Amino acid sequence: MTENMIKARKTADVVWSGTWVAERLGVELDGDGRLRDLLGLALRRNPKRAHLLVSNVLGKHVPQHPSVIWRSGYDLGVRVRELLGEDETARAVVLGYAETATGLGHSVADGLALAPYLHSTRRPVPGVARAGGFEESHSHATSHLLLPEDPRLLAGDGALVLVDDEFSTGNTVLNTIRALHERFPRERYVIVALVDMRAPEDRDRLDAFAREIGARVDLVALASGTVRLPDGVLEKGQALVAEHEAGAAPVPAPRAERGPINRVGLDWPAGVPDGGRHGFTAAHRARLDAALPGMAERIAAALPDGARRVLVLGFEELMYAPLALGVALEQRLGGAAGGPEVRYSTTTRSPVLAVDDPGYAIRTRLVFPAHDDPADGPGPRYAYNVAGGGFDAVVAVVDSTADTPPLHAPDGLLAQLAAHTGHVLLAVVPSYVPSHASPHVSSYASSYAPRDQESRMLPDPLRGPAFSSYAPEDVGWLLQDLSDVTLEAPTEEREEAIQSGGAHYAESLPVEYQPSPQYQELFRAALDTSAARIAQAVGTVTETVLAERSPRPVLVSLARAGTPVGVLMRRWAEHRHGLDLPHYAVSIVRGRGIDANALRWLAAHHDPADVVFVDGWTGKGAITRELAAAIEEFEEAGGARGFNPEMAVLADPGSCVRTYGTREDFLIPSACLNSTVSGLISRTVLRADLVGTDDFHGAKFYRELADTDVSRDFVAAVAARFDEVAEAVAAQVKEVLAADRAPTWEGWAAVERISEEYGIHDVNLVKPGVGETTRVLLRRVPWKILARAGAGADLDHVRLLAEQRGVPVEEVAELPYTCVGLIHPKYTRGATGADGKAVAAA
Known part of the structure; x- marks a missing residue:
């Protein structure tokens, strides 16, 4: 750990991690009381925006307690649930932004209880069709893909909850809403962010935008404020970045001996996605929650004796799975007084200047080659505030797609970590790819492998x-x-369409x-x-x-x-x-x-x-x-x-x-x-x-x-x-x-007799048996009920339903069934009743 980092830890309550940038560029951060606790400032080489708001509760750049990170998103989700109400929450879908907000969005979805979750991705997946995409104007890597396993995930009429780490100009989120609204219009959107940092001129845009698309758009954030930028700040920031990058990047001296690198088997639950890239449902969440204690136990058992400070390090878009593991590990190790301290952060593709100063948010950085065959090439990747962080062990969590030779190379991430910590554990989560996913292997699913592609x-x-x-x-x-699709139609309307040949009975649903x-x-x-x-x-x-x-x-x-x-x-x-x-x-x-x-x-x-x-x-x-x-x-x-x-x-x-x-x-x-x-x-x-x-x-x-x-x-x-x-x-x-059970088809013969006797001329309108008669009364337009004379309590519910719908119950001396339901043939041309008179349409 550097001398400055030790000093910073002692003075953390005094020195704000945005001071260095504020003093040199004149950047001001104004807002409510929580803003400086949530954010620091750093600089990056970017032609569109020099400064970077560095969140202390996002889990991307600053190692933080996993429970603090998860709770920040979860509490936002609870606030959204209170805003929507339980009925609308049940139909909501949560969409997070890659890469920084994939874990935050997932935690928000946790707060909404049963809400399905999807995050955008910059990783194309062969064989998975795009359901959409959009651009992020200020980012260094702009293309976002939407690759849900079920394309209808975004097609419902419930609220769409969009989650990003910050809401600044609003361009990215509003462009997303506009693009999705053209394909999947809905009545309500909720924007969720850790901080609302819109400038005054941007605040009126949200209301105008909502009126433009004819939908309600709400905003929920932990804190709000503005960043005041002096004239020429972009040029000054770029010059400052160039000046400091000309020198050596601040990295503490490596250990005399590299720590060991060991794998730890997670036994990740089969069929549970590694995140929300292709969608994550409440059922997935329940299975993951059940498996987390066991996985945390396996990690804890693999940690070196005497480890007092442990970092769980996620990987770019893979934020939620390692976060959930971190929370579970924190609970496991925190059971005893004075247990090891657990922190969490992730690697990133975002280049940020590192300055070893207590008033700067990014103190150190590790640089290593990409190890996941990314779409935008093999450029460098970064891990911030890890070197010099005093970690006795680092648990690096990657998905199987990223468990490649570059990860294990002499200049790869694992080697870099081993040079700065006492022990490295590698935990690999199986990458979930819908078009190639193996079947669930569990107590309620087959263990057979798929037999064809x-x-x-x-x-x-x-x-x-x-x-x-x-x-x-x-x-x-x-x-x-199809829960979010309106399929119900009035019973009489359905019956007319079915009997006239205008629609099949399976094309709509009766009102329940x-x-x-x-x-x-x-x-x-x-x-x-x-x-x-x-x-x-x-x-x-x-x-x-x-x-x-x-x-x-x-x-x-x-x-x-x-x-x-x-x-x-x-x-x-x-x-x-x-x-x-x-x-x-x-x-x-x-x-x-x-x-x-x-x-x-x-x-x-x-x-x-x-x-x-x-x-x-x-x-x-x-x-x-x-x-x-x-x-x-x-x-x-x-x-x-x-x-x-x-x-x-x-x-x-x-x-x-x-x-x-x-x-x-x-x-x-x-x-x-x-x-x-x-x-x-x-x-x-x-x-x-x-x-x-x-x-x-x-x-x-x-x-x-x-x-x-x-x-x-x-x-x-x-x-x-x-x-x-x-x-x-x-x-x-x-x-x-021992019996002769060969079918006699007595029921079919009886239906044909009844159809002829009652002048219906369509056996599909004759429904024999207690079960089918009940269906007629619940779902169709019944004409009359034939009941076997003397039938007792088995027909109590039939008699009650018939009374409620004004349908006569006719007792028949000889009937092969306890009862038979006759659907009203009023829509069948030329149909006649039992008395020979034509059945008129109502």
Whole structure:
């Protein structure tokens, strides 16, 4: 440590780290009380701006406690959350600026709890399409790329939160907003910065800009002020830089012996991105948080004995991952009184003059060659205030793309660090590249490697809590998230479009039915009454699958009615056999088939022969036929062979499948509701302008319905009865396996009879069974309900819904189902009712 640095540490409360520049150039920093605590000043060789505001809480140039750095961003995020309110926060997206604000933006996103995060990047990634880009006018390196894994990340209608370290002229941020607003217009933007340093003439621009684009633009900052620059400051600054650069850069003398350089394995969680370059979700955040204590423990164990001062050194845009490791290490080492002091900073591509003076923010600099094959060439890179910092150990954290020979070269970063510290640890975080990412390897994902390059272009499954209210291990959704797209249409309007041929039912969504207190009571009562009966059916169908299909099946439920059943089958296998079965949900659309991209993903990660398609129940067997035809078409088009189209269902009243839990038509409580019993996920959507040829089908996550969600309650209530029904399941499975279970398609024949008898002339408007009848009442325009004479409590909820919608319930003496729902045929030309009269359009 230099004599001046020792002196500076003793006088830190007296000497402001901007004094040197202020005295020589006449630069003045005016603002509120926090400004000088947050900022120092330095000089750089730049033709557009000579001075540099050096943040003490950013973690770029000045080593600082990791917790202080993270908390500064987190607290800003909390303020944004308070500004937006919880509803709007749930739809917000955070965008940080490379390179300095990548960690700050991520910390702000932490403060917004579930907000997805993306940062711009100057590193092109082959195979990843650009969703946008912009220029930073005052910077030495101007090109910013936006490379989200999911291009729709920026397309929602929620607030866009833009994070930079400082807001000075505002040009960069406003240019970004203008460019994005042209492609992805929205109503609200929030600008977040550590400091608001706009000049008075720039302050009115923000309001004028908001009026220009027709959106609200707010600003949140820790402190505000202005930099007053005298005339000729740029020329004076350049001359001062040239004068000092002519001499040797201040670097303390190296140690007599270089410290050792050792690797430390992090065991970074598979599939978690190294940062926000391609997007970072709440699910990623939860998995990283769970892994951080273990990674900090591995770093702590590798530190040399007696280390009292430790620096975690990040790498250019890789700021958040090492920051999170630093915070975790700080917590780990700070547990005992007098534990080692942990600091954090990162390397940078920004050239800044170093002056070894207590009143100057950049005291020393290390210069080393770039080691990540950058787009702008192999120019020098820098680490400031590291040499002479008195660090006993430095933990250098890089991503795998940057773990190259130049990093380990005699003049590389590691050698430079080893010359000035007692011990160097190298921790490498795997670089996340969407087009080449390996599948998740975890308790709820396959360990199979992708079998073809094409499949690796498809994203990993969506999981809760970012998408659905189910636990992440319960189900992975092979869908794309359309939560921010308005898809709902009035029921009558949808019905007219569907029946007239103007639109397919999968191109829009019905408005989600909100159950009344009375209806919710009916659901609870039905669940209490039928939980054991459902548990027995779950056990029977699961044991049949294990006996006949595969000892370790891959459950693939048909979203969304099949998903609660898939979750329960997975729970049965785990509870009764200790099996941890993969479970995914995919989309199938009547008339358009199953999602072929989902099949490609499944074939790349699993043996198709192990895949078992799961649904809730059968009616007339339309989806059963659709699945068989879709699998055949997929194979004929060159897709993977081996998928078995035979479904496993909880209830098969239509006698359409061989693998079932029961063939009785009784009330399955999961049929009583829509998304609130299916993980808050909508019915799936297939529309050309939203779903491309290489996209999964879409669906929405209704986060706003969390207060009425009973998805986990339903699963828990049924699973609680597993042990109770185990003996009955064993006896029933013996009977099932010995029985002739060939489908008779009785349901289809019954529907054809009913269709003819009631003059509907379209079997798609006849929905047999309790489950399908409930769907009619919740999502379509019902005409009438046919109920088997004497049907009891299984139809209480049907009768209530029919009463609420003014639909007659007609009792029928001989009916193969407990009930049948008839969709109003008023939009079908020439349709007649049961009395032979024409059905007029309303």
